[in-house]
Every structure is written in C-alpha cells, then in structure tokens.
Amino acid sequence: MIRVSIVGASGYAGAELAGLIHNHPEFDIAGLYVSENSADAYKAFSAIHGKFSYQIDRTLIPISESQIGKIVAECDAIFLCTPHEASVDMVSRIIDAGGVVFDLSGAYRLSDLAVIKDYYGFSHKFPDLLNQAEYGLAEWNHKNIQETNLISVPGCYPTAVLSALKPLKEAKLIDSSVIPIVNATSGASGAGRRANLGTSVCEVSLHPYGVLTHRHQPEIAEHLGHPVIFTPHLGNFKRGILATSTLKLVDGARLSEVNAAYNEAYEGKRLVRLRQSWPSIKDVENTPFVDIHWELDKKTGYLIVVSAIDNLLKGASSQAIQCANLRFGFDSDRGLI
Numbered sequence: 206m207i208r209v210s211i212v213g214a215s216g217y218a219g220a221e222l223a224g225l226i227h228n229h230p231e232f233d234i235a236g237l238y239v240s241e242n243s244a245d246a247y248k249a250f251s252a253i254h255g256k257f258s259y260q261i262d263r264t265l266i267p268i269s270e271s272q273i274g275k276i277v278a279e280c281d282a283i284f285l286c287t288p289h290e291a292s293v294d295m296v297s298r299i300i301d302a303g304g305v306v307f308d309l310s311g312a313y314r315l316s317d318l319a320v321i322k323d324y325y326g327f328s329h330k331f332p333d334l335l336n337q338a339e340y341g342l343a344e345w346n347h348k349n350i351q352e353t354n355l356i357s358v359p360g361c362y363p364t365a366v367l368s369a370l371k372p373l374k375e376a377k378l379i380d381s382s383v384i385p386i387v388n389a390t391s392g393a394s395g396a397g398r399r400a401n402l403g404t405s406v407c408e409v410s411l412h413p414y415g416v417l418t419h420r421h422q423p424e425i426a427e428h429l430g431h432p433v434i435f436t437p438h439l440g441n442f443k444r445g446i447l448a449t450s451t452l453k454l455v456d457g458a459r460l461s462e463v464n465a466a467y468n469e470a471y472e473g474k475r476l477v478r479l480r481q482s483w484p485s486i487k488d489v490e491n492t493p494f495v496d497i498h499w500e501l502d503k504k505t506g507y508l509i510v511v512s513a514i515d516n517l518l519k520g521a522s523s524q525a526i527q528c529a530n531l532r533f534g535f536d537s538d539r540g541l542i
C-alpha cells in the first residue's frame with residue numbers, strides 16, 4: 206500500500222480526499238494534519254466530518270509549516286489542501302526533504318512571477334520550483350505527472366473550462382481573432398469551509414464576482430495557450446460547477462471536425478463523458494466525472510460548449526487522486542469508478 210498524508214484535512218477538499226483515499230485499493234492514510242494553531246487540533250476527523258463516523262478513525266494533528274519536512278519520512282506522498290500562501294513554503298520543504306507532493310492550492314499553477322504577484326498578491330519565493338511543477342490536468346499531462354515529485358493540481362474552474370476547450374485548441378479549431386467568452390457558476394463549497402457571510406448559501410442568490418480579476422483567468426489562459434474572458438458566478442447551492450464557453454471556430458470548420466476533436470482527445474478517458482445532451486450539476490455532483498456537450502451555430506460559426514464538474518471532486522480531490530494514480534503507476538481512474 207502507498208501511504209499518504211493530508212495537510213488541511215479538516216477542510217472541504219481535504220475531507221473529500223480522505224474519503225477517497227480510505228476507499229482506494231492502493232492508498233492508505235498515514236496522517237491527517239491541520240495548522241499549528243488550528244481550532245480543530247487533536248479533534249477526531251469524524252467529529253468534524255460526521256459522514257465518516259466509524260469509517261475514518263483518525264485524529265487531526267497540528268503541524269507547523271516548518272515541521273512539514275519531518276512527515277516526509279513517514280509516508281510516500283503528501284497532499285496539501287491548504288491556502289495558497291501556506292502551500293508555497295510547504296511544497297519547498299517537502300521537495301527539499303525528498304518527498305512527493307500534490308498541491309491542491311494555486312501556489313504552483315502559474316509560471317510567470319509577475320502574473321502571480323498580480324493575481325495572488327504575493328511575491329513567489331521559489332521560481333525554480335515553479336519550473337519543476339507539473340500541472341495536474343490528468344487527461345492532458347499524464348506523462349509528465351508520472352515523472353515529477355511536484356504536482357500542482359488545477360483549480361476547479363480551470364478544470365471545467367480546460368476540459369471543454371483543450372480538444373478544440375489542439376485541433377486548431379479556435380478562431381484566434383475572437384477571444385472565447387467563458388461564464389461559469391460554482392456552488393458555495395468552492396470558497397472553503399471557513400464561515401463567510403459573502404459565501405453563505407443563505408445570503409447568496411446568484412451573482413458574478415472577481416470580474417476581469419479572477420486568478421483562474423490567467424490559469425486557463427496559460428494552460429490553454431489562448432486568452433479567454435472568464436467570469437465566475439456564485440450560486441446558492443453547495444457543490445458543482447457549470448461552465449458555458451462561447452467561441453468562434455476558424456472559417457469553414459465543420460461540426461464533424463469538432464466531434465472528431467473531442468472523440469480523439471477523450472477516447473478511453475473514462476472520467477470524461479461526452480454527453481448527447483446539455484450537462485447539469487445534478488449529473489456530476491458527488492462524482493469524479495466531467496460532462497461535456499457542444500452545439501454549433503452554423504449561421505455564425507460560433508460554438509457553445511458546456512462542461513460540468515463537482516468542484517470538490519474533479520475540481521480538486523478526485524483529480525488529485527488521478528494524479529497520484531498516474532505518479533504511482535496505476536490507471537488514472539483507479540479507485541474512482
């Protein structure tokens with residue numbers, strides 16, 4: 206068995222990950238950690254996440270960022286389900302100690318220091334590690350994921366959007382003179398477990414946020430290799446993301462070419478479901494799938510692509526498991542379906 210530890214295990218993404226590892230045939234939980242001064246230190250994990258009562262019998266151990274290297278020797282890999290700023294240092298310490306790390310935060314997803322400063326608000330201290338990090342979009346980067354010790358698991362919106370747009374980009378079907386427009390709505394769990402009036406489901410109806418400033422815009426653009434205009438929205442439901450992308454195809458592109466692009470990109474990739482009808486959050490919540498459907502307006506040459514994921518699973522923890530599967534030599538979907 207491969208023994209893995211989770212830092213940030215009391216949070217939404219960390220708890221989902223603990224559940225997936227508990228049920229995985231190849232991985233075992235080595236330790237569950239929270240921050241040094243956590244209000245949940247030494248509590249039972251199942252006291253925080255009651256659905257795991259009598260299943261995951263573990264205590265949440267507090268750990269400081271400077272001690273993180275010490276747990277490398279006690280396990281085969283570490284998942285960081287921690288805030289971006291905390292992950293920056295912890296990743297460096299884990300790599301220095303010779304460990305394998307899957308970082309679910311945004312700390313290592315972008316390569317340009319100036320862009321990181323602009324969108325995350327801090328100066329990144331480890332440019333060499335940014336170069337070493339492999340982006341964990343599992344269906345698209347499996348070879349590199351297998352060969353690195355630093356996997357940066359994509360953000361939730363980028364997972365939904367890149368899954369929808371990369372087949373078209375690879376097939377050179379996107380008209381580069383018209384910037385694709387992406388509107389996406391997330392459930393409130395995307396904002397994490399900490400109470401916050403602005404993301405409480407009782408306060409939220411449906412509204413855009415982070416307009417023209419959201420950090421997932423440069424993440425999508427970098428990993429698509431194409432600019433996008435991205436507008437996230439917050440909805441008053443718990444989990445799931447639905448993203449609608451509108452783009453112009455190159456002149457003369459036919460629907461059959463679009464269909465071929467998706468079929469080729471995702472042949473044999475069982476966690477991507479090319480649907481014959483429009484995706485919905487209800488079809489993907491609590492699942493590791495990304496559902497995709499598209500239609501072409503033959504009059505204008507515009508294509509509408511809709512993709513849906515569970516933000517806590519394909520948008521975070523189950524994609525992290527896909528990456529770990531690849532890194533340790535298993536099929537990407539092992540233990541997930």
Ligand SMILES: NC(=O)C1=CN([C@@H]2O[C@H](COP(=O)(O)OP(=O)(O)OC[C@H]3O[C@@H](n4cnc5c(N)ncnc54)[C@H](OP(=O)(O)O)[C@@H]3O)[C@@H](O)[C@H]2O)C=CC1
Pocket residue numbers: 212213214215216217218219238239240241242243244245268269270285286287288289291309310311359360361394395396397398399516517520521
């Ligand atoms: N929610 C989502 O849909 C997605 C989240 N992500 C990313 O995953 C990460 C976790 O997100 P999420 O689960 O939503 O967040 P939560 O706020 O729900 O959980 C954060 C966790 O990190 C712990 N933590 C905070 N600071 C530290 C620290 N310095 N050292 C160790 N542990 C710490 C918290 O516990 P405590 O504070 O008690 O120590 C808690 O367990 C974030 O980077 C987020 O951006 C990525 C994709 C999707």
Ligand SMILES: CC(=O)N[C@@H](CCC(=O)OP(=O)(O)O)C(=O)O
Pocket residue numbers: 309310311359360361362391392393394395396397404415437439520
């Ligand atoms: C609804 C909501 O607040 N969502 C979060 C995205 C969560 C996520 O996947 O992103 P990172 O890993 O990049 O933090 C947000 O917009 O900040």
